[in-house]
Amino acid sequence: MDAEILAWFTRQGGTYDAERFGLSQFPGQGRGAIALTDIPEDHTLFSIPRDLTLSLRTSSLPASFGLGAWKSGGLSTGWAGLMLCMMWEESKSSESKWSVYFQSMPSTFSTPMFWNEQEIEELEGTAVVDKIGRQDAEKDYHERVLPALQSRPDLFPPHLLDVHFTLERYHMMGSRILSRSFTVENWDSADDDEEEEEFNEMDVDSSPSRGQQDQNAQREAKDGEEKFHDEVAEEDEDEEDPSDVAMVPMADILNARYGSENAKLFYEKHTLRMVSTKPISAGEQIWNTYGDPPNSDLLRRYGHVDQVPLPQGDVGNPADIVEIRADLVVSTANSQADQERIDWWLEEGGDDTFILDNDFDLPETMISLIKLVQLPSADWEKAKQKGKPPKPKVDAGVLAVIVDVLNKRLAQYGTSVQEDTELLSTRTDLTDNHKNAVVVRLGEKRILSIVLEQQQQQLQAMQSHVTDVKRKRGAESSTCSTHTAKKGKR
Numbered sequence: 001m002d003a004e005i006l007a008w009f010t011r012q013g014g015t016y017d018a019e020r021f022g023l024s025q026f027p028g029q030g031r032g033a034i035a036l037t038d039i040p041e042d043h044t045l046f047s048i049p050r051d052l053t054l055s056l057r058t059s060s061l062p063a064s065f066g067l068g069a070w071k072s073g074g075l076s077t078g079w080a081g082l083m084l085c086m087m088w089e090e091s092k093s094s095e096s097k098w099s100v101y102f103q104s105m106p107s108t109f110s111t112p113m114f115w116n117e118q119e120i121e122e123l124e125g126t127a128v129v130d131k132i133g134r135q136d137a138e139k140d141y142h143e144r145v146l147p148a149l150q151s152r153p154d155l156f157p158p159h160l161l162d163v164h165f166t167l168e169r170y171h172m173m174g175s176r177i178l179s180r181s182f183t184v185e186n187w188d189s190a191d192d193d194e195e196e197e198e199f200n201e202m203d204v205d206s207s208p209s210r211g212q213q214d215q216n217a218q219r220e221a222k223d224g225e226e227k228f229h230d231e232v233a234e235e236d237e238d239e240e241d242p243s244d245v246a247m248v249p250m251a252d253i254l255n256a257r258y259g260s261e262n263a264k265l266f267y268e269k270h271t272l273r274m275v276s277t278k279p280i281s282a283g284e285q286i287w288n289t290y291g292d293p294p295n296s297d298l299l300r301r302y303g304h305v306d307q308v309p310l311p312q313g314d315v316g317n318p319a320d321i322v323e324i325r326a327d328l329v330v331s332t333a334n335s336q337a338d339q340e341r342i343d344w345w346l347e348e349g350g351d352d353t354f355i356l357d358n359d360f361d362l363p364e365t366m367i368s369l370i371k372l373v374q375l376p377s378a379d380w381e382k383a384k385q386k387g388k389p390p391k392p393k394v395d396a397g398v399l400a401v402i403v404d405v406l407n408k409r410l411a412q413y414g415t416s417v418q419e420d421t422e423l424l425s426t427r428t429d430l431t432d433n434h435k436n437a438v439v440v441r442l443g444e445k446r447i448l449s450i451v452l453e454q455q456q457q458q459l460q461a462m463q464s465h466v467t468d469v470k471r472k473r474g475a476e477s478s479t480c481s482t483h484t485a486k487k488g489k490r
């Protein structure tokens, strides 16, 4: 397949440095890219014509379907439209210019979307469980895709429906987008003077940066076709423009690992260019970046986890995080917390989830919320009037709540740190899915345990300081009363 995909890529106008850039299989990672000889920094590995990317802008389906019907059928928001385009392009076999590309892509995935119930139970307590999104995808398929398929037998011949347009294939396309797509914005004519612009990493799941959003807002359609596609995707500046989500052949062959990036995609007016960002030695893997997400996100989107040496010893993903829901914090801080304060907190833009990461610092907003739900009524009225939540000042009372929250959060996992560490070191028979689930939950629990230990120590120090002060005061007052007594005696 490697030779076929490279030959197809060249036929379609792509170019690559055949002397230096090659494809290879990497154990546990599938296909990837390899340096055939030493590659200097800033060297172009390959170039992809923009029209070889596959998106709502380049597939002819939206135009054939008609703008009005595309929009009224709900295909202009989210990924449903692109997933339908991909199923349609693949159904056209060799009539689609991407047919060889489709053949080269995986059709099975190790993401939790395809795990059985027992496997998903292994993820209990992690940030993955609530984000798998299978039900939402199936709702989209039934409400948006099926009606479209049924409305246009000329585009979707009935005898092909059970082959290329099934729910199963819809999930497959969704997983291909999740693990392989890039955000490819239209070329802005204002950028014409610039030689090149760095292209954001492969990461369609996160919102575009503020700068990108501003660019989107300023962007004007340049010709009729682009205008059509800009209209096809419903404009909402806060949301990713579905027309920007693109499959990028060749660029999506690069694997990624935390902190290993040595190549990056740059975009230009007519092409996207993969360029080395460091010297790469012959035989080394050529790595892109997926934005160094935590293992929970890596597993959910890409189906693998990163394990590199951690500063505190052992291996794991330095980008791991733990999510703590605000409702756990509120119920721990004050089980009688009044709803008005919580509504106010959320209306003022307060977080509904707090994040702990490998800095092990407590989020100040979490401290502020604890104080808010414990404020005496008069102070709450003042805070409301000022429109300011309480200052995130830690005292022994707050620390005791935090310790309680962390203990409760740890108890949400089905296993302990010790049990997971033992599982990974002693059980050689774990399936890949089971092992990945253990790595994700262990990474989260390690952060929680470290933060818990730090907070417990701080609480103890504060409590013993208070005891010391009290003892000192007690000693002083007893000296004082002896003195007084003595005085009185006189």
Ligand SMILES: C[S@@+](CC[C@H](N)C(=O)[O-])C[C@H]1O[C@@H](n2cnc3c(N)ncnc32)[C@H](O)[C@@H]1O
Binding pocket: 028, 029, 030, 031, 032, 105, 106, 179, 180, 252, 253, 254, 255, 256, 257, 301, 302, 303, 304, 305
């Ligand atoms: C963009 S594709 C890269 C090409 C892919 N390896 C292939 O065979 O087509 C992303 C997928 O590659 C695999 N992958 C990438 N980096 C990996 C890594 N560090 N460890 C394990 N698998 C990895 C995962 O399956 C991921 O979903």
